[in-house]
Amino acid sequence: xxxxxxxxxxxxxxxxxxxxxxxxxxxxxxxxxxxxxxxxxxxxxxxxxxxxxxxxxxxxxxxxxxxxxxxxxxxxxxxxxxxxxxxxxxxxxxxxxxxxxxxxxxxxxxxxxxxxxxxxxxxxxxxxxxxxxxxxxxxxxxxxxxxxxxxxxxx
Numbered sequence: 001x002x003x004x005x006x007x008x009x010x011x012x013x014x015x016x017x018x019x020x021x022x023x024x025x026x027x028x029x030x031x032x033x034x035x036x037x038x039x040x041x042x043x044x045x046x047x048x049x050x051x052x053x054x055x056x057x058x059x060x061x062x063x064x065x066x067x068x069x070x071x072x073x074x075x076x077x078x079x080x081x082x083x084x085x086x087x088x089x090x091x092x093x094x095x096x097x098x099x100x101x102x103x104x105x106x107x108x109x110x111x112x113x114x115x116x117x118x119x120x121x122x123x124x125x126x127x128x129x130x131x132x133x134x135x136x137x138x139x140x141x142x143x144x145x146x147x148x149x150x151x152x153x154x155x
Contacts, residue, residue, distance in 0.1 A: 017119035018042055019069045019091055023135075026149040027089070032064025033057075036071065036078065057081075065089075065142065075099060087139045089146070093131040107136040109143030109154045 021044035030046045035057035037050035047067055051057030058081060066088035070078035075092060079099040082090050083106065094100060104110065113133045137143045146154045
């Protein structure tokens with residue numbers, strides 16, 4: 001699938017759920033880019049660079065190992081670009097959608113996250129979402145990062 005560029009996604013307020021710091025502690029790796037970061041970035045994500053709503057990661061050139069926790073209301077367009085890039089780790093909700101079936105089929109590694117995962121909301125409180133979430137790895141090195149994290153079983 002080819003990514004359809006020049007989109008300016010309108011993030012919904014409920015898209016502002018940030019990955020908790022313990023996941024990055026367990027992954028113990030550096031990312032080249034956080035491609036869907038809030039303005040100002042997130043201090044606990046070990047990424048050399050980040051793209052925000054303002055800089056719109058969908059319209060940027062991705063390079064190296066990417067971290068992606070996209071706005072869940074816009075998952076399809078982000079997944080398309082992630083698949084095209086083919087190097088990174090993405091946190092995504094399970095979904096009855098074509099993109100989920102695609103990721104399930106092509107990912108080098110998939111890890112279901114704990115059922116009670118709490119996201120950081122607006123840099124302050126924590127909150128869960130109603131859908132289970134997974135980490136998807138594209139690339140053999142990224143699969144190894146998931147395996148070494150010992151967060152859960154990698155398929």
